[in-house]
Amino acid sequence: MLPVLVTGGAGYIGSHTCKALARAGFTPIAVDNLVHGHGWAVKWGPLEQGDIGDRAFMDRVFARYRPVAVLHFAAFIAVGESVADPQKYYGNNVAGTLTLLSAMRAAACERIVFSSTAAVYGEPMQVPIAEAHPLAPVNPYGRSKLMIEQMLRDFDHAYGTGSICLRYFNAAGADPDGELGEEHDPETHLIPLAVGAALGKRPPLKIFGDDYDTPDGTALRDYIHVTDLAGAHVLAVKRLLDGECSEAYNLGTGTGNSVREIVDAVHRVSGKEVPYDFAPRREGDAARLVASAEGAKAALGWQPKYTDIETIVKTAWRWHAAR
Ligand code: UFG
Numbered sequence: 268m269l270p271v272l273v274t275g276g277a278g279y280i281g282s283h284t285c286k287a288l289a290r291a292g293f294t295p296i297a298v299d300n301l302v303h304g305h306g307w308a309v310k311w312g313p314l315e316q317g318d319i320g321d322r323a324f325m326d327r328v329f330a331r332y333r334p335v336a337v338l339h340f341a342a343f344i345a346v347g348e349s350v351a352d353p354q355k356y357y358g359n360n361v362a363g364t365l366t367l368l369s370a371m372r373a374a375a376c377e378r379i380v381f382s383s384t385a386a387v388y389g390e391p392m393q394v395p396i397a398e399a400h401p402l403a404p405v406n407p408y409g410r411s412k413l414m415i416e417q418m419l420r421d422f423d424h425a426y427g428t429g430s431i432c433l434r435y436f437n438a439a440g441a442d443p444d445g446e447l448g449e450e451h452d453p454e455t456h457l458i459p460l461a462v463g464a465a466l467g468k469r470p471p472l473k474i475f476g477d478d479y480d481t482p483d484g485t486a487l488r489d490y491i492h493v494t495d496l497a498g499a500h501v502l503a504v505k506r507l508l509d510g511e512c513s514e515a516y517n518l519g520t521g522t523g524n525s526v527r528e529i530v531d532a533v534h535r536v537s538g539k540e541v542p543y544d545f546a547p548r549r550e551g552d553a554a555r556l557v558a559s560a561e562g563a564k565a566a567l568g569w570q571p572k573y574t575d576i577e578t579i580v581k582t583a584w585r586w587h588a589a590r
Contacts, residue, residue, distance in 0.1 A: 268294040270332045271504060272376075274319050274367065275340030276312075277304025279449050280382065280438055280496055284338060285311045286447065287497035293504070296332045298325075299341065308447055320363040322370060329374035336378035336504050337371060339364065342411075345455060346386065346551060349408035360411035361418075368422055378507040379419065380500055383432040383515065385489075385556050387413045394523070395559035398434075398515055406551055420513060429512025431503040436489035436519035436558045438496055440579040441586035448586030449493070457529055458490070458580060462587045465539040472541055474526050476548035487523030487555040492573035492582070502567040514566065519558025520574045532580040537588075 271288060275281040276297025281304070285295035289311035297309045300318045315331075317324035319341050342360045343349070349356040371379065386409030387402050404410045419430040439458050441448035449459050454469075463469030477484040499518050524532075530541045563569045573579055 268292055270294045270296055270334045272296050272298060272328065272332065272334040272337045273340065274298045274337065275304060275342065275382070277301060277306060277308045277314065278340055279451065280435070280493055281338070281340035282308035282447050283442060283493045284340070284497040284500045285309065286442065287494070287501050288504070291501045296328070296334060298328055303451070305450060310446065318363070319367045320359065322366050325367060325370035326373065329370055329376060333374070334376055336380070336507055337367070337376060338380045338500055338504065339367065340382045342382065344408065346406050346408045347455070349411070350406050350551070353407040356407045356411045361414050364415045364418065368418065368428065371428065372426060377427060378429045378504070378512070380503045380507065381415060381419060381430055381432045383416055383434040384409065384412050385434055385436045385517070385519070385558065387416065387434060390553050391556060394555045394557040395521055396517065396557065397559040398517060398562050416515060423513045429507050429510075431507060431512065432515040433496075433499055433503060433563075434515060434517045435496055436491050436517070436556060438493050439490040440492040440494070440573060440582040443494060443582050445585060445589065448590075449583065457488075457526060458583050459587060461530055461533045461541050462537075462580075462584055464543065465533050465537050465541045466587060472530065472543040473546040474530070474543050475546055475552060477545045479548075479554040481525055481554055483525050483527045485526035486552055487525050487557060489519035489521065489523055489557045490529075490576060490579055491519050491571060492579050495571035495573055499563060499567060499569045502569055506567060516563035516566065517558040517560050518563055518569075519560050520571055521558060521560055522574070523555055523557040524576045528576065529580065532576050533584065536577060536581045536584050
């Protein structure tokens with residue numbers, strides 16, 4: 268079982284990826300400071316609790332496990348918070364990644380899969396968005412992720428550190444076996460908030476904007492199942508181990524669903540109404556974000572399985588209803 272290091276391995280996408288890695292025959296070593304991650308989500312390998320920005324800690328982890336590759340999820344992810352506190356985002360996401368890369372170099376670990384985001388594109392000029400779309404992030408979160416992508420290209424050019432950047436659209440759903448799910452605190456994402464409202468565990472949903480230029484006036488997003496994201500990471504690690512590197516791929520289904528469609532899907536899946544109110548548009552939200560994922564399909568042989576929004580919402584519902 269080849270050891271791979273998974274930063275943010277106790278987080279939402281990181282933990283699902285650890286499960287997929289274990290199933291594919293790797294040993295995932297989760298590195299997580301547990302600021303937002305959960306110890307209970309680490310089930311498929313050891314947990315090393317610490318910070319990617321702590322060089323001495325990272326050196327010890329590399330020396331102990333000798334990983335053949337790194338999957339790098341650890342990051343702060345809240346767009347609004349990144350606007351209010353950019354120092355936190357550039358410090359943790361950008362400076363933390365530089366420390367991680369330096370520790371990798373010192374340990375002669377030369378392959379990394381990076382958790383990037385659709386936010387690197389900013390306000391889309393057209394949808395679906397392909398990788399060749401201009402990169403113009405509109406907030407510090409997106410800029411922090413783009414800076415890391417640029418750093419990775421420079422590291423490859425200078426030191427031969429092979430990297431694959433995976434730009435996720437809207438990660439959604441939960442492990443179909445019910446072993447893992449989405450637990451952010453605070454929660455800002457649509458599906459858990461809508462499900463929580465239907466369960467009576469959260470206040471009525473606020474739908475941010477009903478006056479977008481979309482069929483029903485609410486914003487369109489490309490919701491991609493977290494298990495499909497996890498599968499793409501396994502394929503990316505294998506591609507790096509085969510010697511390919513320095514690429515960036517979108518991960519999405521290619522289908523846009525509106526906020527209203529999500530509310531309807533929660534209703535259909537659960538039989539419960541989602542109480543909601545309309546609220547003004549949220550600052551920085553684009554009307555439509557839909558991926559072209561043809562690159563990932565061609566290069567990685569990736570094919571998302573949970574492409575139907577009802578199936579995605581059903582896995583999220585099962586997880587939250589059981590909590
Ligand atoms: N929304 C609501 N009410 C809510 C929460 C969200 O109406 O209470 C709407 C948003 O306005 C948006 C859609 O639901 O139209 C999805 O919102 P999310 O907050 O779930 O996700 P985002 O599209 O804002 O963000 C996602 C990732 C970010 C990433 C971004 C890329 O979560 O990490 O895509 O642009 F930066």
